[in-house]
Amino acid sequence: MEEMLLLIRDAITAGDEDAAKKLVGEALKAGLEPRNIMERAMMPAMEDIGERFSRNEAFIPELIVAAAAMQEGMQLLKPLLTAGEKGSGKVVLGTVYGDIHSIGKNLVRMCMEGAGFEVIDLGEDLKTEVFVEAYKEYSPDILGLSALLSSTMQRMKEVIDAVRVIDPSALIMVGGAPVTSDYAIEIGASGYASNAFEAAMNAKELIV
């Protein structure tokens, strides 16, 4: 059993989608608990690749293929996980109005999913009311806001202020090239990360 979990872990870090799918299928047939597979093989695999990414030993292509392999495995696990086992929590993500950039936010989505979060990706160039409506609809544990431009970055504060009207204790994380931790504090965000992997790790700490 341990060996099977190791193989799944290796398939994901190598970004081998076919192997990940096949091995997760075999592990389920062999009677491994879906939650076990997720927590002891898939999440550690993404953590490995994320740590290598943070140390500049792995780059975005490696992160993307690992996330794709994880997704393949998750397709098999998702229907089998019960509500209580859905993972680390729920995150709603989006890029703020006026900003059409997506890659930073998409990498955060991949890393968040890799860390076991259920992620609802709202997309890009979103008006404040879209975030507010999504917050009401999904009641996420964390709302994540992304911006690439210093001009659009300022819209994050508008979203934070608007969401806090309906939920004063809302956990809101911000990130993106121009965003700094000082800026995050200044606009009242609950969390900040300087890269996608750190975003996932910080999100976990935030909801503990």
Place this chain on the structure above:
Amino acid sequence: MTGKERMLEAFGRSESDRVPVWEMAFNEESIIKLGRFFTDDLPPLKFAQQMTVEEKIKLLMTLFTVIRQLELDGITSIAILDTEKVDEDHVRDGWGRIMRISEEGEATAVAGPVSGPQDLEELKPYHPRQSELMMLMAAKGNFGNEIAQVMVQPGPFRESWMLLGSMEKLLYFYIKDPRFVHDLARIATDFILEITDMAAELGADIIAIDGDLAFSQTTLMSPAQYEEFILPYHKEITQRAHELGMLIFKHSDGNMAPILAGIVEAGFDGFHPVQPQCMDIGEVKTGYGDRLCILGNIDCTYLLPFGSEEDVEEAVRETIAKAAPGGGYIISSSNSIHPGCKPENYIAMVKAARKYGNYPIEV
């Protein structure tokens, strides 16, 4: 000395009379806001895509006025590819790429004509028309050889991912299908070479290769992946530019340190913009100043949008002290003069460059 001579001297990494001042890009709002300092004859404040032909011409004339009044040493032109409107926020170009236009006036590909290797056979290469280089023609007609004519175009990386409609997809194929990545780069490079040829014919002096290859932390791809998937195509493009008598530099935001040696190996004559949040211009000057002309570095993320004119002057003074001695430095913002930048701060930047940028540097 003309602006063009000053820019070429900087690329030759020798001192001229003063540090050249140039900018990679302005956009509608920043052109109009700067234009207010010099003329009342301005187009309405809206995106070029929504302007009439007369308004677009007025916008271009306003840009020329700003450049002339501020005595900039170069002008940057872009190829404006013909597009058709898809809906309020989207247009389609001749490749079949769907571009989304944001409120900031920026266009980015959100869907491409290719989703994987199976689509390549059906892809019809798009050949640029000379009319799409109208901005360069107008700039050359207006300024002649007074100032340097810079022609910017997306590089093989950006052209490739735009064909897929997503950068992530291209980076996925770096590992999953390297042959396909090369096939896309080939198509992209042929297109870039066609524009390069046309730009030379129309009198461009310098080619700028756009398309970010890095983010704040490091490069998007590993140095080995850069060497495999991008460097050979960069080499082809720099060779062509040089054969045509032009200079060429690479633009990329982010921390490019891991592949700067590759940028030199590819044959680029310069590097822009040395983003100050993640690269130290002093280190770049020490490490590469003998091989690359350095352009940029005046922060447009915080300083130009939110700083004071005094802050801007101080940053210009410090940057000139680090990068200008010996030549090989062209001052500009760390990306572009975007709508968030205060026009007063940009003017302060140009004035400070004139105050501190006279050779020999004494700051």
